[in-house]
Amino acid sequence: MEMARDFLAHSRLQLIGLFILILFLAVAIFAPLIAPHDPEESKTPYQPPNQEHRLGTNDIGQDILSELIYASRVSLTIGFLAGLISVLIGATLGMLAGYYRGIVEEMVMATGDVVLLIPGLPLMIILAAYLSPSMWNIVLVVGLLWWCSTARVVHSRVLQLREMPFVEAARALGGGDLYIIFHHILINSKEVIYAKFALAVASAMLTEASLSFLGLGDPLNISWGEMIHFAFSRGGFANDMWWWYLPPGLMICACVLGFVLIAMDPERSQKAQEL
Amino acid sequence: MNREFLLLSTALVLLNLIGTGWAAENGGSDGDRIPMLKVGTINQINEANPWDYYFGVYSMIFSHQGLVRFNNEGDIVPELATSWETDDLQKWTFHLREDANWHDGQPVTANDIKFSIDYNLEKDPLSKSYIGSIDSVEAPDKKTAIINLKKPDYNFLNTIAVVKMIPEHIFQSVDEPKKYNDKNAAIGCGPYKFVSFDRDAGIVTYQANENYWGAIPAIDAIELRMFKNPDALMLAFQKGEIDLPYYYSKGISYYYVPKLLENDDIGIEVYPERGITNVLWFNTAIAPFDNKELRQAFSYAVNYEELKNMFTAGYGTVPSAGWVPNGTLYYIETRSLTQDINKSRALLDSLDFKDIDGDGLREMPDKAKFQPKLLTRSDLPDSVRAAEMLKKYFAEVGIDMQIDLADKSTHGQIMDEKKTHEVSLAGTTFWGMTMGEGYGSGYTDTRNYGWSMVSDPKYQSMVDDLGMTQDKDKRKDLAAEIQNYYAEEMPQFTIYSMNIIQPYNALYAGWEYNPLHGILSYGTLSNLHKA
Incomplete structure (x- = not known):
């Protein structure tokens, strides 16, 4: 009874998360149809919300609502790609370390520990400042520095799995390492990887927003973080233009919440109990 | 008794008046201090070192001084030198004040002046861009400094006004001043x-x-x-x-x-702004930006009216082709810059910059894609936004401008030293406009900073004539010629400028x-x- 209640609670949260993400994906995909104006078109700058511009216009006269809609594309792309890179690296290394153990495990885990010891955001700030401000550099910087926690979690999971009877059985039947990794270990680790991917995307989006806010983002690909950056450097905050800086902030919160909710996987807790 | 009281009161009133008068001369009474x-500020100081760009700027304001300085009208007045003379604009003799001391109590001498200039030229390669015309410095006695130039320079006082003097007894043993971050490095002779x-x-x-x-x-x-x-x-x-x-x-x-x-x-x-807020610079030393019709085509693509409204509101004016800001001595009226998309397109067509592959963007005469790089500073949000607007304007005439953002230090290296930029967006300062022989020649002439890398003998001859001419009428004519040259050749042009x-x-x-x-x-x- 308690388990069923837990499941429902979890799945409800997951559904909410899924709903939020589908909504954001739809906004990003259909941006040209939804946006009331061309986001690059310039009219009178610094207009407060009005009939024509529901969220007013920014410092160079662009419609803020349209910019907000188009910015979802950049923010989600950066989040997805950075999350994907970090999870691909983290899952691959974690799996190899957990499965093969020995020197591979020591090297991967030691490298991961070193990277984990380095304060993430300051290092990303340095790298982003050193590299030129570009959306792809941010994807790379975040992706290449965010893999360690995925590697650790996947490593722990694989350590459990490799000692399970069905893995031993597969090995006894002559299954090769790659066969076992792809058909047994990876399949049974996918919940962990999905969850880490969702969290990595959320973290990447937050990191991108932080870097952009600090002026280290790509001003030519406007993301929600970049919108806040320009609001904060061209009079938005000083003139209390909440319609400029608040909506992108809320979008970041809602999107990150969606990813976090979707990571709350009921199957994962069930599997954990079974194991 | 009454008489004594009257005398005492009068003496007290007199003393009070004297005291008030002295205090007023020195900035008010103690209570008003x-x-x-x-x-x-958003100017970022990285080291308390006079060779750090912004620390150098604040040193010149608070703690350091030069031989002469600019007064509130922009004219040259005495600072460490009480007077100076020159017969031929090539040999300049400065007489130093007797009462100037370094912050550590040592007197400021002519040897410090000689040392400062020699040291700058030896240790800072960039200094050659503005004081490279100095041939030698002599210090015949403790309070006389003689500066010999390689050629006559009418404008030399403007140049030397920004050379801050440093104490020889501190720096004589310092080989690498840019790394010398000791507190003594900031010793000057100024009011703070x-x-x-x-x-x-x-x-x-x-x-x-x-x-x-x-x-x-x-x-x-x-x-x-x-x-x-x-x-x-x-x-x-x-x-x-x-x-x-x-x-x-x-x-x-x-x-x-x-x-x-x-x-x-x-x-x-x-x-009034006596520099220019934002200028588009072409590196005229490299193709295809060595072509004046191409530069003109760029200038006709820009919507100056919109930029004025967007970036200056009511505090700016539409710029003119003569580039030099209104208010400069011998300023002349030249045509106002206006957007003319058809003219821009026609100029590009005539130069064989055409859209061959039908993507709406032009290719160069050799069929290669035309994607000029526009360099600007990433730490200046106004410039980043202006670059975005320029990209839009140029796209309208088929130019696929690529924005290249760089931090202040990298931007400075590219513009001042490497000269690898193609097109750049940056403002000018009052002093910048007066350096070289004035009229922005320091920014233009390749022999100075030369952001637009102009080495045209015609232009350099006008600049040289300005340096040698004391006659006011001739100077006026030369100033007009230079402004007409800018209006025609457009090695750079203002995109907007606003009052301060x-x-x-x-x-x-x-x-x-x-x-x-x-x-x-x-x-x-x-x-x-x-x-």
Whole structure:
């Protein structure tokens, strides 16, 4: 009874998360149809919300609502790609370390520990400042520095799995390492990887927003973080233009919440109990 | 008894009057003195080293001095030199003041002047861009310095005005001044002494120099607070946490003004800009930007009216093709810059820059894609936004401009040293416009900083003539020729320029504006008092 209640609670949260993400994906995909104006078109700058511009216009006269809609594309792309890179690296290394153990495990885990010891955001700030401000550099910087926690979690999971009877059985039947990794270990680790991917995307989006806010983002690909950056450097905050800086902030919160909710996987807790 | 009382009272009144008069001469009575002036800026100081760009700027304002300086009208007046003479504009003799001392008590001598110039030329390769015309310096006695130039230079005083003098006894044993971050590196002879640099807090502190040779500073201490962001700076100013938002040689953006006007404790002054807020520079030394029709095509693509409204509101004017700002001596009227898309397209077509593959963007005559790089500073949000607007304008005529953002240091390296830029967006300062032989020649002529890398003999001949000519009528003609040259050749053109909007703490009075250092002028430092 308690388990069923837990499941429902979890799945409800997951559904909410899924709903939020589908909504954001739809906004990003259909941006040209939804946006009331061309986001690059310039009219009178610094207009407060009005009939024509529901969220007013920014410092160079662009419609803020349209910019907000188009910015979802950049923010989600950066989040997805950075999350994907970090999870691909983290899952691959974690799996190899957990499965093969020995020197591979020591090297991967030691490298991961070193990277984990380095304060993430300051290092990303340095790298982003050193590299030129570009959306792809941010994807790379975040992706290449965010893999360690995925590697650790996947490593722990694989350590459990490799000692399970069905893995031993597969090995006894002559299954090769790659066969076992792809058909047994990876399949049974996918919940962990999905969850880490969702969290990595959320973290990447937050990191991108932080870097952009600090002026280290790509001003030519406007993301929600970049919108806040320009609001904060061209009079938005000083003139209390909440319609400029608040909506992108809320979008970041809602999107990150969606990813976090979707990571709350009921199957994962069930599997954990079974194991 | 009554008589004694009358005498005593009269004596007291007289003493009081004398005291008040002295105090007024020195910036008001003690009660009116400013114990601490808090200046906020987004200029980032990295080291308390005079070779750090912005620390160098603030050193020149507070702690260091040159032989001469600019007064509030922009004219040259004495500073460490009380007088000077030259017969041929090539040999300049400066007579130094007797009472100037370094902050550590040592006297300022002609040897320090010789050392400072020689040391700059030897240790800082960039200094050759503005004092490379100096052939030698002599110090025949302790208070006479003779500077010999390689050729006559009418404008030399303007150039030497920004060369800050440093103490020989401190720097003679320093081989790498850019790495010498000792507190002694900041010893100067100006009205304020450097006290500390708190890197983590972003605060630089100066204290009044009680042994200063000039007027006693009216402010006991100055705290320079660095902000990463203009909005954060303006919010701090609105809350009264700082007394003055200060951008070296520039004012604040217009969009901060309405909110500031609501605050009775804040005053705002508007001063004419004697530099230029934003200029598009072409590297005319490289193809295809060596072609004047191409540069003209760029200039016809820009919507100056929209940029004026967007970036300057009512504080700017539509620029003219002659480039030199109105207010410059011998300024002439040239045509106003206007957008003419058809003319821009026709010019590009005539140069064989055509869209071959049908993507709406032009290819070069050799069929390669035409994607000029527009370099600008990433730390200046106004410039980033202006670059975005330019990209849109150029796309309208089929030019696929690529924006290349660089931090201040990288931007400086590219523009000043490497000269690898193609097109660049950057502003100019008052002093910058006067360097070289004036009229922006320092920015244009490849023999100086030369951001637009002009080595055209016709232009250089006009610049050289300006350097050798004292006759006012001839100078006027040459100035007009140079402005007409800019209007025709367009090695660079202004995209917008605006007056300087300077807010300040209205609880203090005595603010004075100087075209070189803005409101942090000597007048302010010696006269500011409680209102």
